[in-house]
Amino acid sequence: MRSPQVEAAAGLPAEVTIYEVGPRDGLQNEKTIVPAATKVEFVRRLEAAGLGTIETTSFVPAKWVPQMGDAEEVLAGLGADGVGRRRPALVPNERGLDRAEELGLQAIAVFGSATETFARKNLNRSVAEQYAMFEPVVRRAQADSMWVRAYVSMCFGDPWEGPVPVEQVVDVAVRLMDLGCDQLSLGDTIGVGTTGHVHRLLEALEARGIGTDRVAVHFHDTYGQALANTMAALRDGVTVVDAAAGGLGGCPYAKSATGNLATEDLVWALHGAGVRTGVDLDALVETSVWMAEQLGRPSPSRVVKALAGS
Ligand code: HMG
Ligand code: MG
Numbered sequence: 001m002r003s004p005q006v007e008a009a010a011g012l013p014a015e016v017t018i019y020e021v022g023p024r025d026g027l028q029n030e031k032t033i034v035p036a037a038t039k040v041e042f043v044r045r046l047e048a049a050g051l052g053t054i055e056t057t058s059f060v061p062a063k064w065v066p067q068m069g070d071a072e073e074v075l076a077g078l079g080a081d082g083v084g085r086r087r088p089a090l091v092p093n094e095r096g097l098d099r100a101e102e103l104g105l106q107a108i109a110v111f112g113s114a115t116e117t118f119a120r121k122n123l124n125r126s127v128a129e130q131y132a133m134f135e136p137v138v139r140r141a142q143a144d145s146m147w148v149r150a151y152v153s154m155c156f157g158d159p160w161e162g163p164v165p166v167e168q169v170v171d172v173a174v175r176l177m178d179l180g181c182d183q184l185s186l187g188d189t190i191g192v193g194t195t196g197h198v199h200r201l202l203e204a205l206e207a208r209g210i211g212t213d214r215v216a217v218h219f220h221d222t223y224g225q226a227l228a229n230t231m232a233a234l235r236d237g238v239t240v241v242d243a244a245a246g247g248l249g250g251c252p253y254a255k256s257a258t259g260n261l262a263t264e265d266l267v268w269a270l271h272g273a274g275v276r277t278g279v280d281l282d283a284l285v286e287t288s289v290w291m292a293e294q295l296g297r298p299s300p301s302r303v304v305k306a307l308a309g310s
Contacts, residue, residue, distance in 0.1 A: 002281075002282065002307065003268075003271060003281060004268055004269075004271055004272030005272065006271065006272060006273075006274050007272065007273070007274070008273065008274035009273035009274065009275075011235045012231075012234050012235065012270075012273050012274075012275050013234060013237075013239045013275060014275065014276060015239070015275065015276040015277070016234065016239055016240070016241055016270055016275050016276070016277055017052065017053060017239060017240045017241070018051060018052075018053070018241055018242075018243055018263060018266065018267070018277055018279065019053045019055065019185075019216055019240055019241065019242045019243075020046055020051040020053060020054045020055065020242075020243065020244070020245060020263060021055045021218070021242050021243065021244050021249070021260055022042065022046065022054075022244040022245040022246065022248050022249070022260075022263070022291075023039055023042055023043050023046070023054060023055065023056050023057065023074075024055040024056060024057055024058055024068070024089070024090060025055070025242075025244055025248075025249045025260055026244040026245065026246070026248025026249040026259070026260065027039065027042075027067055027068075027248065028058065028065050028067045028068055028249075029067070029249055030067060030248070030295055032294075032295055032296065033066060033067055033069075034067070034294060034295070035070075036070040036073035036074045036077055037077060038294050039056075039057075039070070039074045039077075040074055040077035040078055042245075042287070042291055043056055043074075043078060043081075043082070044078075044081075045283075045286075045287040045290065046245060046284075046287060047081070048283060049279060049280050049283035049284040049286075049287055050277070050278045050279040050280050050283070050284075051245075051263070051278075051279060051284075052086055052278060053086040053087075053088075054086070054087060055087075055088050055089065055090070055109065056074060056075065056078065056082055056087050056088070056089050057070075057071040057074050057075065057089045057090070058071060058089060058090035058091075058096075059071050059089060059090065059091050059092075059095075059096035059097070059099045059100050060090065060092055060096060068090075071089065071099065072099070072103065075089075075103045075105075076103075082103075082105075083103060083104045083105050083106055084106060084107070085106045085107045085147045086107065087105070087106075087107060088105075088107035088108055088109050088147065088149060089105060089107075089108060089109070090108070090109050090110075090111055091108040091109065091110060091137060091141075092110065092111065092123060092133065092134075092137075093133050093134075093137060094136055094137055094140070096137070097137050097140055097141060101144065105146070106145075106146055106147065107146060107147040107148075107149075108137070108141055108146055108147075108148055108149070109148070109149035109150070109151055109185070110134045110137055110138065110148065110149070110150055110151070110176070110181070111123075111150075111151040111153065111187075112127075112130045112131075112134065112150060112151065112152050112153070112172055112175075112176050113127060113130065113152070113153045113154055113172070114127075114152050114153065114154045114155055114158075114164050114168055114169045114172045115127070115153075115154045115158040115160075115161050115164055115168075116161070117158060117160040117161050118153055118154045118158055118160070118189070122153065127172065131175055131176070131179070134150075134176065134179060135179055138150075138179040138180050138181060139179075139180070142180050147182050147183075148180070148181045148182050148183075149181060149182065149183045149184075149185055149216075150173075150176035150177060150179070150181035150183070150184050150185070151184075151185045151187050151218065152169060152172050152173050152176065152184065152185070152186060152187055153187040153189045154187065154189050154190070155169045155186045155187055155188055155189075155193070155201060156188045156192055156193030156194075156197055156198075156201075157188075157190060157192040157193065158190070159190055166197075166200055166201050166204045167204065169186075169201060169204075170201070170204045170205055170208050170210075173186075173205060173208075173210060174208050174209070174210065177210055177214070182214070183214055183215070183216055183240065184205075184210060184214055184215050184216065185215075185216040185217070185218045185240075185242060186201065186215065186216070186217050186218060187218045187220075188217075188218065188219045188220055188225075188226075188229065189220060190220060190222055191219065191220035191221050191222030191223050191224075191225060191226060191258065192222065192223055192225075193219065193225060193229050194225055194228075194229070195225075195228055195229055195232035198217070198229045198232045198233050198236070199232060199236055202215065202233065202236045202237075202238070203236075211237075212233075212236060212237035212238045212239075213237070213239075215233075215238050215240070216238065216240035216241065216242055217229065217230055217233040217238055217240075217241055217242065218242035218260070219242075219260070219261050220249065220258060220259065220260055220261070221247060221258060221259055221260065221261055221262070221300075222258045226260070226261035226265075227261060227265055227266065227269055230261060230266060231269065234275075241261070241266060242260065242261070243260055243261045243262065243263040243265075243266045244259060244260035244261070244262065244263060245262070245263045245264070245284060245287055245288045245291065246262060246263070246264070246287075246288030246289075246291055246292060246299035246300070246301050246304055247259040247260065247261070247262030247264075247265070247299055247300040247301040247304070248260065248291070248299075258300075259300055262288075262299070262300070262301030262302070262303065262304065263279070263284060263288075263301075264281065264284055264285055264288060264301045264303035264304050264307070265301055265302055265303045267279045267281050267284065267303075268281065268303045281303075281307070282307070285303070285304050285307045285308060288301060288304045288308075289304065289308045292304075
């Protein structure tokens with residue numbers, strides 16, 4: 001079968017916005033450094049497959065993440081198509097914002113940590129210091145009418161610290177959203193979360209004034225929970241889901257992280273349940289097969305494997 005039989009499922013939204021992170025989260029952790037021209041083609045193929053929102057790159061120092069060292073080149077290759085409000089890129093600090101603004105970006109994402117250890121490893125800052133780093137970034141971005149997303153990593157567990165209390169995550173989320181960010185993305189960086197935990201965190205955020213209309217979910221699939229967790233979040237009212245074409249991804253500063261939820265697996269589940277995504281699944285699978293060839297290894301996505309072989 002090339003598409004699922006459609007049987008509407010209760011409790012799901014009519015439409016879901018997929019926030020495609022393949023070009024950024026996917027490629028930042030690949031051993032192979034993908035040429036900028038290939039990244040440009042990847043973004044263009046994703047667009048053509050119907051992905052409306054695509055995170056393109058990161059404005060971080062190349063010595064921290066060499067895979068994203070070509071941000072300017074990628075954006076130059078994309079031209080006007082790389083800078084709209086639905087083409088965000090990661091920006092950790094004012095230096096990153098300078099670079100993004102020089103290219104005319106209209107959407108950025110800052111990325112905080114719920115835990116001290118990961119804040120130190122990923123940002124070279126403490127949790128308290130990360131706010132000081134992001135505050136001027138968000139203030140300037142807002143003044144320049146940019147759209148701003150705030151990620152929080154290690155929301156469901158941390159490889160060094162173990163369990164992460166829900167209230168600790170909520171405290172970080174509230175601090176970041178209070179800076180004036182438009183959207184919060186809950187990162188399960190190492191893919192350990194489970195459905196009850198997702199519900200508990202969304203409920204705790206709501207109680208502190210962050211409703212599901214401002215929340216996106218970002219599950220890595222290390223423990224095979226990403227799709228189940230996403231469906232649980234959708235039933236709780238979330239409508240924006242992060243995913244990476246072909247299940248690419250990881251995080252260079254959390255070795256136990258593997259790929260993101262595969263966009264194809266998400267699309268199969270949503271289309272089967274009668275939920276609109278705007279994505280052409282065949283075109284997306286073709287894109288992931290092409291990208292797997294560029295990387296020299298097969299896609300880990302179950303749906304890509306099934307459809308590419310059928
Ligand atoms: P630092 O070394 O403390 O920075 O890094 P610094 O401010 O001390 O600056 C050191 C040097 O870097 C200076 O140059 C700066 O100019 C330069 P020098 O004077 O030595 O020649 N510099 C920059 N150059 C270019 N662009 C910049 C920039 N900033 C400083 N933006 C920093 C602090 C935050 C920059 C660093 O820790 C960093 O970039 N961290 C990001 C690492 C990263 O990208 N991780 C992956 C993304 S997060 C993720 O994947 C999780 C997520 O997917 C959600 C989830 O799954 O949970 C989002
Ligand atoms: Mg991630």
